Amino acid sequence: MAIFVDENTKVIVQGLTGSQGRFHGLRNRDYGTKVVGGVTPGKGGSDVDGIPVFNTVEEAVVATGATASFIVVPPKFAPEAILEAAAAGVSFIVCITEFIPARDEAMFYNILRRNYPGTRLLGPNCPGIISPGRCNIGITSGDIALAGGPVGIVSRSGTLTYQALYELSQKGVGQTTCVGIGGDPVPGTNFIDCLAAFEADPETKAVLMIGEIGGSEEEKAADFIKSNMSKPVVSYIAGVTAPPGRKMGHAGAIISGSQGSAQAKMAALEEAGVTVAANPTEAGEVMVELVKSL
Amino acid sequence: MDLFEYQGKRFFSSYGIPTSKGEVVEEVAEAVRVAKEVGFPAVVKAQVQVGGRGKAGGIRLVNSEEETEVAASAILGMDIKGHLVKRVWIEHASDIDKEYYVSVTLDRGSKDHLILISSQGGVEIEEVAESAPEAIKRLHVNPIDGLSEDEARQLVADAEIDSQARQGVVETLLKLYRAYVDGDADLVEINPLILTTSGKVHALDAKVTLDDNAAFRHPDWEDFRAAQELDGREKLAKEKHLNYIGLDGSVGIIANGAGLAMSTLDVVNQVGGSAANFLDLGGGAGADVMAAALEVINTDENVRSVLINVFGGITRCDQVAKGIVDALKRVDIQSPLVVRLDGTNAQEGREILANYGSDKIQVEATMIDAARRAVELAGEER
Numbered sequence: 001m002a003i004f005v006d007e008n009t010k011v012i013v014q015g016l017t018g019s020q021g022r023f024h025g026l027r028n029r030d031y032g033t034k035v036v037g038g039v040t041p042g043k044g045g046s047d048v049d050g051i052p053v054f055n056t057v058e059e060a061v062v063a064t065g066a067t068a069s070f071i072v073v074p075p076k077f078a079p080e081a082i083l084e085a086a087a088a089g090v091s092f093i094v095c096i097t098e099f100i101p102a103r104d105e106a107m108f109y110n111i112l113r114r115n116y117p118g119t120r121l122l123g124p125n126c127p128g129i130i131s132p133g134r135c136n137i138g139i140t141s142g143d144i145a146l147a148g149g150p151v152g153i154v155s156r157s158g159t160l161t162y163q164a165l166y167e168l169s170q171k172g173v174g175q176t177t178c179v180g181i182g183g184d185p186v187p188g189t190n191f192i193d194c195l196a197a198f199e200a201d202p203e204t205k206a207v208l209m210i211g212e213i214g215g216s217e218e219e220k221a222a223d224f225i226k227s228n229m230s231k232p233v234v235s236y237i238a239g240v241t242a243p244p245g246r247k248m249g250h251a252g253a254i255i256s257g258s259q260g261s262a263q264a265k266m267a268a269l270e271e272a273g274v275t276v277a278a279n280p281t282e283a284g285e286v287m288v289e290l291v292k293s294l
Numbered sequence: 295m296d297l298f299e300y301q302g303k304r305f306f307s308s309y310g311i312p313t314s315k316g317e318v319v320e321e322v323a324e325a326v327r328v329a330k331e332v333g334f335p336a337v338v339k340a341q342v343q344v345g346g347r348g349k350a351g352g353i354r355l356v357n358s359e360e361e362t363e364v365a366a367s368a369i370l371g372m373d374i375k376g377h378l379v380k381r382v383w384i385e386h387a388s389d390i391d392k393e394y395y396v397s398v399t400l401d402r403g404s405k406d407h408l409i410l411i412s413s414q415g416g417v418e419i420e421e422v423a424e425s426a427p428e429a430i431k432r433l434h435v436n437p438i439d440g441l442s443e444d445e446a447r448q449l450v451a452d453a454e455i456d457s458q459a460r461q462g463v464v465e466t467l468l469k470l471y472r473a474y475v476d477g478d479a480d481l482v483e484i485n486p487l488i489l490t491t492s493g494k495v496h497a498l499d500a501k502v503t504l505d506d507n508a509a510f511r512h513p514d515w516e517d518f519r520a521a522q523e524l525d526g527r528e529k530l531a532k533e534k535h536l537n538y539i540g541l542d543g544s545v546g547i548i549a550n551g552a553g554l555a556m557s558t559l560d561v562v563n564q565v566g567g568s569a570a571n572f573l574d575l576g577g578g579a580g581a582d583v584m585a586a587a588l589e590v591i592n593t594d595e596n597v598r599s600v601l602i603n604v605f606g607g608i609t610r611c612d613q614v615a616k617g618i619v620d621a622l623k624r625v626d627i628q629s630p631l632v633v634r635l636d637g638t639n640a641q642e643g644r645e646i647l648a649n650y651g652s653d654k655i656q657v658e659a660t661m662i663d664a665a666r667r668a669v670e671l672a673g674e675e676r
Contacts, residue, residue, distance in 0.1 A: 076510060101508035102400055103478055107437045109405050114438065127607075141607045141638055157553020162607040166637055183552065186405050212553055215402045238556040241563040242572065279561050281661055 002131035002177040003152065003197035003204070004092060004120065009135050010066040012037040012090075014057065014073060014081045016048050021072040024096075024139050025051070028070070031142040033135045036064040057088040070128070070137045071095040078124060079104040086116040093188070094137045095123040105186035112188070121188025127158040127180035130165075138180065140165070148174035150205035150294065151287060152198035154191055156183045156217075160210050160238060160280055167284030168208070173291050176204045183212065191221035199229050205294050206232045208287050209269075210280070213239035213262050222268035232290055233274045236283035237262045295504045298341045300383045301518050302500025306484075309473035311466055312496035316385025325366035325384055326359050332386040334358060338365045339385075342377040343523075350374045355387055380523075388498060392456055393486035395419050395430075396467060397501075398474040407435040409471070411453045411463075416486040441471040462495025463487065478508030527593050534586035536573060543568025544672040545665075546591040546600035546629065548584075550575045550609060558603045561661055567669030570597045575604075580613060581620035588625045599671035601664055602633045611635040611643030619650045630671050631655045634664035 016038025128138010133147030340352030393416030531538030
């Protein structure tokens with residue numbers, strides 16, 4: 001078992017004919033992911049290294065039976081691409097696009113929630129998801145992951161996700177699924193969505209959660225862990241000494257209150273019974289020890 | 295991008311939000327001219343992007359040309375919390391009856407837009423939030439539905455805005471929401487929004503943060519950007535498309551990815567050092583980007599050592615190592631470099647650095663060891 005994607009997940013790539021889409025799409029296929037089609041308006045009928053390209057997501061879904069989409073298009077076109085995928089019945093959308101305006105993110109997030117409650121969006125601005133040995137959608141390098149579980153990883157930061165995967169794999173501890181939720185203001189999938197899925201996944205025995213300063217998602221995750229999780233969670237929060245980010249005027253300060261600092265997040269997680277490590281290496285080491293004792 | 299008050303007022307005006315007539319100037323003589331034009335009493339306001347300028351003496355009421363000359367001379371060139379005042383905004387002083395607060399921003403928690411309004415404006419709103427939280431009313435707006443006039447009217451009534459100001463505040467609120475959405479702002483805030491003794495509602499201040507990601511929709515933002523004040527190093531970093539924030543420590547930091555960069559700062563701190571900066575290379579880390587990063591850090595006199603922390607995913611460590619070697623040929627680095635490469639092709643990368651054989655470069659295997667070494671070197675050099 002894995003969460004959200006596995007060896008049966010059929011994926012289309014929106015933007016497959018672009019240089020980024022081609023690079024990552026083919027890389028994902030080489031990893032063993034079932035990349036069954038691509039979508040680029042106006043390029044239907046062509047192919048990318050044998051992968052058929054369609055004009056619309058709907059055509060691609062009808063022809064291939066895909067249930068997941070990997071969106072690799074520029075920020076200007078990403079909102080439309082996401083909504084097109086949802087309208088065509090795609091149930092799992094991974095969008096790695098960076099620099100999407102917050103207004104657009106808030107809009108498509110709410111449209112998905114209201115009109116397509118069965119669709120899950122991962123990202124935008126995320127590295128994607130990998131269920132090692134089964135499916136890799138996104139830009140994570142497959143060779144730093146190790147199949148077989150028992151650890152589930154969820155992270156807001158791209159490079160720290162890779163770091164975590166690598167540290168565990170080096171020590172022979174495998175992963176069920178590693179989800180990069182991305183650090184944008186309005187992420188489609190949050191910590192709690194992933195924690196709940198890991199809790200329900202029989203193969204996942206422990207969860208590594210990597211957060212960072214800003215927002216209050218880590219605090220909410222701590223509440224969830226406290227009341228809903230039986231599996232052990234190890235965490236690392238980046239940004240203890242980071243310069244305060246752009247202060248969102250007085251309004252921002254009011255919304256976040258005392259929440260948002262690394263200290264507040266770490267305290268909330270510790271209070272929920274989570275083992276909080278001081279740096280990513282320590283988080284890996286703590287998890288390796290924990291897995292030995294399972 | 296945070297706008298100056300005068301830019302914020304221009305932004306508000308373009309969406310029909312009433313502001314006082316005024317002008318921004320850089321010279322004392324110009325200040326006197328504008329004050330005469332708008333009519334006395336007038337207000338001379340320092341244009342800086344930092345709070346507390348009133349308390350620092352950056353806002354003065356003037357009643358004559360002589361007073362304007364004295365005030366403008368004092369304020370122009372003033373240092374307010376490290377910000378040099380280069381411009382002042384001059385406007386006719388308003389006859390204030392009441393002061394309110396309104397703002398719109400994204401609520402990351404509920405993932406919708408949040409309007410805050412209070413009948414107790416003009417003071418620090420955080421203080422109101424502390425002392426009288428019930429005096430701030432909130433309305434969550436789903437972006438799909440937008441803000442209706444009925445909702446705005448209800449909110450204004452709930453906030454107990456004085457009856458003679460209600461119509462004006464409702465209209466301002468609707469325009470402010472439109473400015474926030476159509477103008478792609480992360481934050482719009484009016485504090486105070488005033489009711490004048492003649493019964494008019496208008497914005498006496500303007501705080502606006504624009505969403506840089508939306509710049510492609512707003513070619514006119516170039517004008518705002520031209521007046522933004524970055525220090526030389528931040529400007530250089532921006533030109534090179536690096537995510538850089540200057541700090542005051544002695545260990546220069548270069549990392550790939552914001553999370554890893556933050557984490558590197560943390561680890562340097564844990565081993566007793568202090569970072570000179572935050573620098574995220576972004577996705578790629580080829581020679582051009584690395585050279586640019588080293589160039590930026592090289593201009594920081596406080597830097598005593600540089601810690602390069604790269605985790606190779608898509609970015610391969612051998613490419614990063616080649617980038618470092620190439621960059622060293624182009625940039626004359628003053629400080630020793632400690633390099634930690636891990637992930638894809640890390641071994642190859644370390645070999646490239648070892649073969650280059652520069653006594654400027656030290657390679658460490660882990661993040662902690664690299665941080666320790668960099669901190670030691672920063673100490674030794676002092």
